[in-house]
Amino acid sequence: MTIRIDLFLRSLSLPLVSVVRSLQLDELEYVHRGRIEEGRQLFIVQIDETADVPQCALAEVDEVAEATALGQAGGKEIYKCIVDLDDLFQRMYDANLDGAPLEPPVVRPDGWYETKIFKNYSTLSEFQSVCRENNIEVELHSITSGHAGSEDSPAYGLTERQHEALTLALSRGYYESPRRTSTEALADELDISQPSMSDLLRRAEHQILSSTLGSQTRVEMPSS
Template sequence: MSLFAEFHVPSEDFALSSTLGRLPDLVVEIDRVAAADELLTPYFWISDVDLDEFEAAAGADPSIEDLRRLDDFESASLYRATWTENVDTMVYASTQAGATILEAKGQRGVWNIRIRFDDREPLESFQEYAHRFDITYDLVKLYETEHPRTGSQYGLTEKQHAALDTAWEMGYFEEPRETTLDEVADELDITRQSLSQRLRRGHHALVASTIRVTPLAAEKA
């Protein structure tokens, strides 16, 4: 039975604290976190800030190193970095517990984070680790699932589920497409940028909850 937890965490207990402090309008959204050779590599989107200013601030931020810009997508840019070894943060607490960070958004010194735990044991390990290193967090919501049949059970928020469902119903994912991003956004009464971000985060949540956790079926002869 999977458990989903939503937290509010001060930036000093997660990542990019000095960067978020220097750039109050900056929005950072974690896309995914890769782990290799005991190093954690976050991929994250940044928006609402000048890229040169961001890179200057992030380059001096002690929580990350090896910052690299990978891609640009409309009004957001994708970066990759390496988290420095800092055990007393939410990042390492979740890693040590074997949990998965599904969504993390940082702005104005606070991160909103959603984490999936396989069951209660890793959740308890996470809480023990956070207590041991005095990691500050507010648990906003905790809910559990048994059967992956609804959007939330795939790690989707209600808004991401609505965006994906509406886009599918309107033929956005058909080839050729039967509608445009602007038309789907109008249907949902949101901006094109908001829709694009919801679709991107929704795709990530689906992959994290299905492809990344489900073994590949054996091919039939």
Template sequence: MKYARLTGTPDPERTPEIFDLLARSSFVDEARLYDWNLSSDAVTALLEVDGERERFRDEAADVLGMRSVDTTRISERRFTLLAVLEPTVVPLLQGLVGTISREGLVVAKPLLYRDGQVHARIVGSAPVLQRAVDEFPAEIALEISAIGEFDRSRETPLSGLSDRQREALLAAFDLGYYEHPRRATHEDVAARLDCAPNTASEHLQKAEIKLVTDVLRSEFVR
């Protein structure tokens, strides 16, 4: 079983509005696609977005192929997005869905949308991966950054954290808590999370313990 790590850059002149909204808009820093469900005429996608929730909802209402949008606030600049998309009215999206929805192929989650690109990992046998790459829509410039045997590396370092621990860690990183010299305190992280400083400290400590334990354990078992 193989995996291929891909970076796709759609042609700016032919990019669907849906992609521009997620990966090129000034009010979205990053979007992560965690799951989706295919039905006869729609794709229901679950994402986590770093950006301006209200602005996103306003803009999404007029995007071609976006049937419905439901958002839930996580923090000041993060929200969960449940979007129902109509591939049949967006040719590039329809072609892409057809390429990845094939027997013997799995798209490992999450997919990352940022800076005009989408980053993904696909898993399957070597022939299946090759056919998928060969049949990607021509409007998407595809770069293969890695190919190898698929194993537990598909799990990200943040996979074992709770939602709140992950949120605290990302907030601390964004605020400069882990820079040297440190640019933020537990109080700053707490303000971002809208919780007490000791609660923010507890979330960070538990997240750090899990990350360090997982990294060191992987070293010992090699």
């Protein structure tokens, strides 16, 4: 059984909060996170284009080791940011304590608002304990057991089996860089073959991209 949680993590020490505060933004979203190396994490972030944030301003924030503009889409400026992490967040990410985000987490001047999937209540409890130990206040806004989505169906038009496979892959670090698991290991957990697991993930990824981006979305890349 999975658990869907709407929560707010309140702490000025969370990654990217200093970016929002330094640039005097209302908020930003990050749509991807992946490990680069020990102590560093890659974030793909979206900032409302009306904020008019120059790339150099992002790079000047202390925790940001590198910032690169990727282009524009849907009224958002998209950047790749490499962020230095302290031991707390490295532990949270590497020990499978962090749930899988269902929607892009929103970073605000005082913390993160997220909708996440946890494997079970034990994992959620451990995540809360780590947060409390490090002075991160966890506000739980809603808790729903079972599959995420509207009514009884998973979100974005996924089948229940696709949703199950994708949630497992996210929670096990399949989409991190480098990957922390393989399709073979994921297939074993679902008691299916490796080709079936790969096909489930491929179809789920295609469905989410089709639902969120649509067939007519065009990303504008910066001119060289």
